[in-house]
Amino acid sequence: MAPRRDHKRVLIYSHDSFGLGHLRRCRAIAHSLVDGDSSLSVLILSGSPIIGSFDFRSRVDFVRIPGVIKLRNGEYVSLNLHIDIEETLAMRSSIIRHTADIFDPDMLIVDKEPLGLRGEVRPTLDLLRGRGAPIVLGLRDVMDDPSALESEWERKNAIPALSQYYDEIWVYGLPRSATRCPASTCPRASAGGWSIPAISGARSRPPRLRGRKRSGLTRAASCS
Numbered sequence: 111m112a113p114r115r116d117h118k119r120v121l122i123y124s125h126d127s128f129g130l131g132h133l134r135r136c137r138a139i140a141h142s143l144v145d146g147d148s149s150l151s152v153l154i155l156s157g158s159p160i161i162g163s164f165d166f167r168s169r170v171d172f173v174r175i176p177g178v179i180k181l182r183n184g185e186y187v188s189l190n191l192h193i194d195i196e197e198t199l200a201m202r203s204s205i206i207r208h209t210a211d212i213f214d215p216d217m218l219i220v221d222k223e224p225l226g227l228r229g230e231v232r233p234t235l236d237l238l239r240g241r242g243a244p245i246v247l248g249l250r251d252v253m254d255d256p257s258a259l260e261s262e263w264e265r266k267n268a269i270p271a272l273s274q275y276y277d278e279i280w281v282y283g284l285p286r287s288a289t290r291c292p293a294s295t296c297p298r299a300s301a302g303g304w305s306i307p308a309i310s311g312a313r314s315r316p317p318r319l320r321g322r323k324r325s326g327l328t329r330a331a332s333c334s
Contacts (some may be wrong), residue, residue, distance in 0.1 A: 117149045121215035123206065123234070125227040126158040126177075132221055133158045135250065135282065139219065140170045153213055155206055157227075159189060173209050175202045178227065186227070203230040210234045219246045224268040224276070235275045244277045 120143055124132045133156060140152040144167060154161070154172040161172050176198050177189030188198040206226070210218070218238050224247055225232050238245060263269050272279070 117151060118147065118217075119213060119215045120150060120152045120217045120219065121155065121210055121213055122152060122219045122221065123155045123226065123231055124158075124221035125223055125230070126156045126161075130160075131250070132156075133161060133164070135248075136221055137164060137166065137170075139248070139282075141167050144169045153209070153215070155209060157189075157202065173205070175205050178202075199228055199230050202227070203233060206231055207233045207237060210237055214241070215243055217244045217246065219248050219280075221248050222250070223266075224263070224271040225266065229267075232271075235271070239275055245275050246278045246280055247272065247276050248280045248282060250282055 120140075122136050122140060124136045126132050136154050136156065140154060143152055144150050151169045152171075154170070155175060156172055157175050157177045159177045161174055166172065176191060178186045178195065178198060179189045180186050186195055188195060191198060203226075215238065218234070220226070220231060220235075223231075225235070235245060260269075
């Protein structure tokens with residue numbers, strides 16, 4: 111049996127390429143969480159090539175996984191390494207899982223992609239699901255046209271993953287601006303509405319970690 115800990119850990123995954131939006135959002139979430147709980151540490155897994163240029167508060171750190179870049183035709187290639195994209199993804203997936211295994215988070219927050227880039231985070235989802243850690247999908251409030259989003263998630267096999275792995279979906283933003291999606295696309299949202307943690311302005315209460323309990327965050331904005 112693992113030794114009892116007197117501190118909590120949250121792992122945040124973001125596939126990232128060159129954009130700043132995902133990185134800034136994950137950083138803001140991490141800072142908000144540690145501000146709200148002095149016993150909490152947050153580790154960010156990111157493929158951003160510029161994450162090292164950002165400052166992070168105490169008890170927030172990051173692991174940089176090998177970078178990728180998206181071409182105009184929609185395909186991904188390795189950012190700096192002269193290796194096949196499949197080898198790059200295999201390395202990324204291995205680093206993500208091994209980091210999660212050792213860090214042993216009390217909660218995992220996945221940014222935007224339910225299975226990660228080309229499914230790279232699925233082994234980690236299986237690992238932490240087996241340990242009983244709550245798993246949360248974080249989405250920005252405005253993503254895309256609902257029909258386009260549903261088509262994209264069907265293509266990526268993301269819809270079954272929501273039911274298989276995720277305890278909650280957090281939408282970052284105001285309830286009135288949240289993307290509305292069909293219930294078939296967002297089963298966690300249709301079950302109880304969106305969870306919207308306040309990552310700017312008023313602080314949200316710290317999530318309840320371990321034991322697959324609800325996070326205790328405010329419910330808002332129906333997804334029907």
